[in-house]
Amino acid sequence: MRFVPINCIKAGMKTGKKLVGKNDELLLNSGVVIQQSFITKIKELGYNGIYIDDDLSEGIEIDEIINEDLKYKTVKSIKDTFAKIGKGKTDSFEYIDGFSEHLNLIVKEVLENRDAMVNIIDLKIFDDYTFYHSVNVTVLSLIVGASLGLNKSTLYNLGLAALLHDIGKVFIPKEILNKPSVFEKSEFELIKTHSEKGFQFLKDNSGIPAHSYIGVLQHHERFDGSGYPMCIEGKKISLFAKIIAVTDVYDALTSRRPYREAMTPSEAIEYIMGSGGTHFDPKMAVCFTQKVAPYPKGTCVNLSNNTMGIVVENYRDYCLRPKVKIIKENGKKTEPYYLDLCKDMSALGITITGMEDEKA
Ligand SMILES: [Fe+2]
Numbered sequence: 001m002r003f004v005p006i007n008c009i010k011a012g013m014k015t016g017k018k019l020v021g022k023n024d025e026l027l028l029n030s031g032v033v034i035q036q037s038f039i040t041k042i043k044e045l046g047y048n049g050i051y052i053d054d055d056l057s058e059g060i061e062i063d064e065i066i067n068e069d070l071k072y073k074t075v076k077s078i079k080d081t082f083a084k085i086g087k088g089k090t091d092s093f094e095y096i097d098g099f100s101e102h103l104n105l106i107v108k109e110v111l112e113n114r115d116a117m118v119n120i121i122d123l124k125i126f127d128d129y130t131f132y133h134s135v136n137v138t139v140l141s142l143i144v145g146a147s148l149g150l151n152k153s154t155l156y157n158l159g160l161a162a163l164l165h166d167i168g169k170v171f172i173p174k175e176i177l178n179k180p181s182v183f184e185k186s187e188f189e190l191i192k193t194h195s196e197k198g199f200q201f202l203k204d205n206s207g208i209p210a211h212s213y214i215g216v217l218q219h220h221e222r223f224d225g226s227g228y229p230m231c232i233e234g235k236k237i238s239l240f241a242k243i244i245a246v247t248d249v250y251d252a253l254t255s256r257r258p259y260r261e262a263m264t265p266s267e268a269i270e271y272i273m274g275s276g277g278t279h280f281d282p283k284m285a286v287c288f289t290q291k292v293a294p295y296p297k298g299t300c301v302n303l304s305n306n307t308m309g310i311v312v313e314n315y316r317d318y319c320l321r322p323k324v325k326i327i328k329e330n331g332k333k334t335e336p337y338y339l340d341l342c343k344d345m346s347a348l349g350i351t352i353t354g355m356e357d358e359k360a
Pocket of ligand 1: 165
């Protein structure tokens, strides 16, 4: 299986994973031959790309950090929760019950996979951005939290903060939130109130632990004090908020939005590495980059020796030097062979120069 960016999908390719629509309906099962009409549909929905199965990628399996069905169920339950709160239903605990079971299962799966380097290319659609984003931020935050050694109950509380970090957006007018163009200054100021509004709501109504709602309040604070709402810096920012700050930005940057294209995982990771000490706590930025692969398994990459291949394995401490299955040399198909950028002596001096561009 390999990941093919949306503009490189061609009719006749075979899906490697199932694709679902905005109401969790099955659009395409795995193993289905893609028709031209589906390509248009997938583009409209806002997928960055999809996984395909072909001879070149045979034998490459993409392991999920959390089971996809669990992810969709959590998306659905968080969507219900946001809707209830948006309608003014504030019965304490009731809405947390809707997703606590799913959150417990996510914590369990993250803990079971705690030693793995995470290969994430998210298959995400525009319409439900907020909900998919909340769940992705949760999974990524729990991965960072587990790697920092947090215990199960602390991880659950971190998960609550991450799932609900943008809950305050239900109190911001939809016309402003969904505006497809650049915000006016006054609109941006209003959007910035979401962290305080979410905090206040959760503090007054939810019964969730203080650590969790303080994480919500502070998730836009920056390590150097340039964030909001309180412009606090460094040690004054809570651990949960410092973790969510990194994962929130990573997931936002790698998402395709109506007004811009998505960054690749490697571009987003480069941004995070470059912003440790300013935007982010350097410890969180390092921890994140040790766990999340910039060139996830299944990604097609170009190498500096004019070859192209598919990433088949990542190494925690050498994230820019994965093992690659070479499938093209000088632009022409070749008999596949493996090149381990980390371990092969012959690979010294060879670097990844970027993602494959199949249009070229
Ligand atoms: Fe936010």
